[in-house]
Amino acid sequence: MFDQIGLIFSTLVRGLPVTIAATLGGIALTVVLSFVAGLALLAPSRTVRFLSRVYVEGFRGTSEMVQLFWIYFVLPVLVGFELVPLFAGILVLGLNHGAYGAEIVRGAVQSVPKAQYEGAIALSLSPAQRMLRVILPQAVVEMLPSFNNLFIQLLKSTALLYFISAEELTERGQLLAPSLPIAQLVPIYVIELLFYLLLAVLITVGMRALERVGARRLGRRAPRRRSTPPVTAGGV
């Protein structure tokens, strides 16, 4: 009995590095794409906005599974070479969640009060300086809770890599399952789920820490209300 649990645990642990790599790689790509596409959604150029909109709606509108199959099964036929499963997985995770992240970035940038733009214009800052020095530092703090949710979605999506045999956590468990009696499946699924739960908690802990840093940099303290200046009717 205990031998079995030891075997199950050690087998599953071997899937953990792939799951973690896919999560971190996916998050890195997501962040990059979110900012590029999110800012492009606000670009002055109509063409740039349109292209970014196509990316965002395209990847939000089609299923992540379709994207995974397309990149792993269809793309090799078109370009003539196959992607390593983990790499294909990171690509899909990043492309898919980057499309959602773009809307987070766009929304947060737009939520920065217009008065902040005007304050920056009154100081003759250039458009790039306005964005990088004034708007984004404030917007990023607003984005953090939404990105926390998005990253947990991404973590959950790494299980889809099962379908392209990336040898991550879920697949390790499923490979093990048929050889064991039903009673032994309990530890498999319990351990698997706990691993994901643990990773989700780690993501949340990390993001909460960032939120605290961000709040401090904006001179905010929880509860937020206390530090916001009073806004008179018709202001902003």
Place this chain on the structure above:
Amino acid sequence: MNWDWDYAIDSLPLLFQGIVVTVELTVLGALLAYALGLVLALVRQVRVPVLSQLVYLFVEFIRSTPLLIQVFAFYYLLQPALGLRLSPFVTGFVMLGIHYATYTSEVYRAGIDAVPKGQWEAARALSLPRGRVWTGVILPQAVPRVLPSLGNYTISMFKETPLLLAIGVLDVLNRAQEAASETFRYVEPVTLAGVFFLLVSYPASILVRKLERRAGTV
């Protein structure tokens, strides 16, 4: 290597069977998620001791772990253990429903919280029975606000149906895969499956955004 229209058209009937399955799964799963989510939200709102905390843990646990593993665990472990024999299709929409109920419960909760406190007090001042306060005062105000969020989660469910391939449910993507495996031509069916998802979910999300603008969401 190139797009083959004849082949694409040939694969359509098979894809269509899958489309029907995808739509059925989404509709049944969504109905379950709407109903069960409301139950979860009410249990937490009414603050039954212990039960409310258990519901909270359940919601957080389900939301933080992959649907795919939940499907596996339910299909291969829980069902036999409980002596159930549900088909992959039923398992599929039940698990979709349960998973998304944890999301919809949060949506309802936010919707209920958004009803002004004065409404509760007014209802109490009229000595309305508790059940009537809910059905007559709170829910009618909360529901319109939550519709857009429920719509968004329904679209998410729709796009998640393909992972039920894991237990052998043949939705549209998996039909495409099946079509492809006979001829080793993946390009057309898989692309068509993607186009199908886009054709449904893009207009649906525009609709949700319209709802959002009208309802002032939570």
Place this chain on the structure above:
Amino acid sequence: MDSHQPLSDAQAGTATADREMIRFDKVVKRFGDNVVLNELDFTVSPGEFVTLIGPSGSGKTTILRLLMTLEKVDGGTIQVDGEYLSHMERGGKLVPADEKHLRKVRRHIGMVFQQFNLFPNMKVLQNITEAPMRVLGKSRAEAEERGRELLEMVGLSEKVDAHPSQLSGGQQQRVAIARALAMEPDVLLLDEVTSALDPELVAGVLAVLKDIATSTEITFLCVTHEMQFAKDVSDRVIMFDHGQVVEEAVPEKLFTSPEHERTREFLHAVIDREV
């Protein structure tokens, strides 16, 4: 106050002949169907302190926002120190200004806002040094030295390392004034700078402004409801209504014996409210 009056009279006397700091020429501004400014003409001389008064919706704030290039004109032209603001000359013709041109002319102009608009992601000193370093190309040491001087001038030396959110409204507004001055503007626009403040904080901000107005050669254009302040510091007061000048005069005259019925009504209403 008294020492200020002759000084700016002298300035105005010598300057109007050859130089206008601000010139509005048949300026039209609409928001949808609502005509806010209707072929507005007026000029301001260098070093002058001009206060704009009038009922809300009369277009006062719009004038400041046009000067700060936060809004675009729908007709007419604006010149600052002889340079077109909303337009630029290209091939002998006036065309709408591009971003580059706007940035060039903006540097002459600073603005203090009703809601302060300090940057919450920067501490007090950085709020002041940011633009001098990035726009004027000053070194950090230079910008910080000037920043500390300005903070001392507005009486906030000890708040150098504070977050804007830790300051009272009055303190935030004084930082905003220091921030605007750090850019060494020729023209400073004051947009209802005390309207968002608690009554007991108003005096401190006004004292700082009065001090700056008397000790520098900056041209001021001020929108305010503080009539006593307007009377004290202004060289000239312009009464607006429906996007046009009703009358203008030195404050002593305009506040005591206005020529137009509309001005009398307005002053009555405002002064009644203040008492």
